Amino acid sequence: MLHDAAANGNKNFLLANSREAQILNGRNVGQCDSDPCLQAPCTHGICTMVDSFSYKCDCFGSYTGLNCDSKSKKIRDLLRGDDSRPYNEVVWSGGITSANGKEGKVFELPRFTGRSYIQYKLTQEVDYNLTLDIVFRTDQADGVLFFGCQSSNSLVSGDYILLSIEDRVPVVRLDLGSGTNTLRLQEKVVMKDWNMISLRRSGKQISLALNMEPAMNITYSGEMMYLNVDSYVTLGAIPHTLEHTKGFLHSPGLRGVIQRVSINGDDILDFFHSTHGQYRVKKYHGPPCHPNPCGRGTICIPLLNTYKCDLI
């Protein structure tokens, strides 16, 4: 990992951490283990190494700042419990005491078993612009992650958006009113490990990316450009009342866990308290926040395989 190294023809002068080494000349030379992302600098986002010395953070939801550590008021309120609910009713799945005797708080994560789903009321308009990030793990090659539709009388009666995994490949199906368009990635999700899918839509432009790989884009082919969906969306499966329409029977529900969802800058962290409705959703007990590594007065925020202990 030597970038633009000028080593005067003698690589021995570039031994990392060697007191004896004499660096005669160099430029942008980093140690082989100097990936700046190893320090997990992005508090609420995904780190991508630019080079040995620099990184960039893609922030979740409404977090901002170089290290995604500036919280929107909404998230601050949620973490503090000011979110119009009494403090002790908010998140608290309880102080989960970890093996080392520390006691911090956690947001409990939903585990889906194939037919289970959880519903959220949208707080943002998604008709023209949609920014969706989902961190999840799956135990099967197929499963629904996100679904929104226009429904009436237990039928999908109009537009819909469906993000799912099909044979390990992320696929988005979108009907804005002129028929279904499909965008299918080539990259495959890593089974039984955390993955992140990023979906962006602006009018007819749709892009999809997996695990920060380059995005794939399509332009919706019909005349319509607005996504008209009900005021709530579903995670984990298509509700069984709707699955008989539009061929959705071929879209099995997720068997896995959703760790993080943000929709147009609105971060869903507190899954079990934000719900509009749910069906057979279990609670996930596993890493990275269980057993809870965070101490008293902090909350464990999972971030793929790592975590941050945030002050409450």
Ligand SMILES: [Ca+2]
């Ligand atoms: Ca429409």
